[in-house]
Amino acid sequence: MTSVEERVDAPETGEDHRRWSSLYPELGKGPIDTERFISEERLDEERKLIFSKSWLNLGSVHDLQGNNSFFVRDVALLGVSLLVVQDKAGKIQVFHNVCSHRGNKLVWEADGPCPYQFACRFHGWGYKADGTLASVPDEEEFFFEGDLPNKSTLGLVPVRTEVWNGFIFVNMDKDGTETLLEHLGPLGESLQDFPFDTLELRYRYDVPDDANWKVILDAQNEIYHLPMLAPLHRFLGGGAFSTNEDGYTRLYDFERLGIHTVYTSDSDAEWVDTPLRTAMANLHPEYNVVKLPNRGPFVFHVQFPNMVIGFLGNFMFTYNIWPVSVGHSVWEIRMHYPKAKTLADRVCQDLMKVRFRDLLCEDVTGHAALQIGLTSKARPEIVLGEQEVQIRSFHKNVDDYIARSTNV
Amino acid sequence: MSNTVEQTFALPSGFEGLAKFRAWGLPTEGERIARRLETPMPEVQEYYDGMMAELPKIMAYLLERPATNTTAEDENLLFLMFSLHEIAQAVEIYGCGEVVDGADVRLFTSVLNRPGGEVA
Numbered sequence: 087m088t089s090v091e092e093r094v095d096a097p098e099t100g101e102d103h104r105r106w107s108s109l110y111p112e113l114g115k116g117p118i119d120t121e122r123f124i125s126e127e128r129l130d131e132e133r134k135l136i137f138s139k140s141w142l143n144l145g146s147v148h149d150l151q152g153n154n155s156f157f158v159r160d161v162a163l164l165g166v167s168l169l170v171v172q173d174k175a176g177k178i179q180v181f182h183n184v185c186s187h188r189g190n191k192l193v194w195e196a197d198g199p200c201p202y203q204f205a206c207r208f209h210g211w212g213y214k215a216d217g218t219l220a221s222v223p224d225e226e227e228f229f230f231e232g233d234l235p236n237k238s239t240l241g242l243v244p245v246r247t248e249v250w251n252g253f254i255f256v257n258m259d260k261d262g263t264e265t266l267l268e269h270l271g272p273l274g275e276s277l278q279d280f281p282f283d284t285l286e287l288r289y290r291y292d293v294p295d296d297a298n299w300k301v302i303l304d305a306q307n308e309i310y311h312l313p314m315l316a317p318l319h320r321f322l323g324g325g326a327f328s329t330n331e332d333g334y335t336r337l338y339d340f341e342r343l344g345i346h347t348v349y350t351s352d353s354d355a356e357w358v359d360t361p362l363r364t365a366m367a368n369l370h371p372e373y374n375v376v377k378l379p380n381r382g383p384f385v386f387h388v389q390f391p392n393m394v395i396g397f398l399g400n401f402m403f404t405y406n407i408w409p410v411s412v413g414h415s416v417w418e419i420r421m422h423y424p425k426a427k428t429l430a431d432r433v434c435q436d437l438m439k440v441r442f443r444d445l446l447c448e449d450v451t452g453h454a455a456l457q458i459g460l461t462s463k464a465r466p467e468i469v470l471g472e473q474e475v476q477i478r479s480f481h482k483n484v485d486d487y488i489a490r491s492t493n494v
Numbered sequence: 495m496s497n498t499v500e501q502t503f504a505l506p507s508g509f510e511g512l513a514k515f516r517a518w519g520l521p522t523e524g525e526r527i528a529r530r531l532e533t534p535m536p537e538v539q540e541y542y543d544g545m546m547a548e549l550p551k552i553m554a555y556l557l558e559r560p561a562t563n564t565t566a567e568d569e570n571l572l573f574l575m576f577s578l579h580e581i582a583q584a585v586e587i588y589g590c591g592e593v594v595d596g597a598d599v600r601l602f603t604s605v606l607n608r609p610g611g612e613v614a
């Protein structure tokens with residue numbers, strides 16, 4: 087992304103106060119309804135009109151073990167189990183993880199190297215990595231003849247699959263025509279040349295979270311809460327993220343990127359970290375050397391609908407927030423770092439992980455508390471301030487997407 | 495008998511003094527979190543102080559060690575560092591093992607199993 091100062095549509099320098107609402111007047115300033123976080127009908131709409139239509143990220147090449155490997159991803163909201171396969175040549179294709187014989191869930195393991203054939207546990211039908219049905223025990227007893235289904239038509243059912251910068255996406259809409267690049271739009275352009283391949287995935291958390299998927303996303307999609315919520319938030323809210331003279335966090339930049347968004351935050355120059363981290367910064371010569379070409383110390387992209395690509399210094403985190411029911415989700419968190427060269431680098435990776443993990447552990451309690459309050463219907467609306475413009479924008483993107491899908 | 499125990503927790507030469515902390519040399523995140531939660535704060539503080547005092551020496555050593563083909567001795571030293579990271583949260587931020595005002599931190603146990611010095 088371009089810096090706000092470089093943008094032609096940027097507000098006058100110094101016009102910090104409420105700059106985003108003047109830059110994006112289409113977002114409005116009014117409250118938004120709470121029904122969207124608590125109603126079954128709304129989740130149904132989202133299932134049909136967003137999650138069944140939009141490109142969805144299932145993870146990345148880091149979730150695979152290289153060529154000739156697989157992982158399985160069950161998407162509860164859509165009631166599907168997906169088999170992600172990278173073949174011997176490196177091509178990635180996603181299939182329904184369903185045996186063509188009598189519908190058994192084919193692969194039960196979470197991931198691994200591809201076996202000689204994916205063998206169904208029920209009656210042993212075997213599929214190759216390219217999805218073709220290769221073997222049928224007692225084949226002579228089947229009626230593979232005439233117009234009846236036969237081995238060549240009974241391969242695994244493929245799902246529309248595209249890979250961007252190592253990120254694996256599917257689109258469950260068989261008839262959809264939008265490409266992944268079209269979906270990613272300006273977000274994809276802004277990160278097209280990012281050196282994702284220099285990073286390694288070290289940690290992944292699958293956290294059950296008692297909140298609507300958008301409550302979780304919203305609570306992450308702002309830094310207004312940092313100085314308040316819980317001890318580690320308060321510590322970091324003291325200047326790890328930029329604050330004004332009153333101690334309130336301030337966005338450095340916010341940009342709408344088509345149906346996606348990005349915001350950034352700087353940190354306060356005089357902020358002092360904990361004794362351990364201060365010591366580490368002195369002992370590891372590269373502790374504070376930023377190797378990634380990021381826009382700032384903290385960058386948070388919302389990749390519509392349910393993914394986040396974020397950067398904190400040299401550390402990349404991704405979220406995939408999967409709705410399970412109206413008030414329950416699974417928050418998938420992955421942490422990536424520049425590849426460790428020394429064991430001291432490994433130490434820095436773990437140090438960063440522990441802080442970030444505990445920070446998000448504080449957030450989980452906040453998510454559940456938000457959901458409780460919203461579900462009570464005490465108020466029909468929530469209000470958003472200027473420092474929550476990202477949230478306003480996300481909900482407009484959701485509403486617009488649903489409206490467009492309805493009209494198609 | 496205690497010799498045998500110490501032998502199963504080998505450290506790189508020069509770091510033998512840290513063997514007294516071997517109970518913190520835990521290979522998995524789940525074990526380290528559990529120990530953070532169950533250890534009384536005076537003992538946690540003792541570990542924090544002991545490791546912080548050795549930090550310059552430990553980091554100088556680890557900076558020279560490649561990230562691959564880790565020896566068992568180096569791995570144990572790494573595990574001690576990872577436990578330090580865990581309990582530094584208790585000492586520096588929370589004043590106790592739990593994530594205060596947060597969820598059960600055991601919900602956050604990495605599901606990955608990666609080579610190179612750490613399993614989940």
Ligand code: FES
Pocket residue numbers: 185186187188189190206207208209210211
């Ligand atoms: S259901 Fe898979 S082989 Fe029968």
Ligand SMILES: [Fe+2]
Pocket residue numbers: 305306311312315319445449
């Ligand atoms: Fe937070």
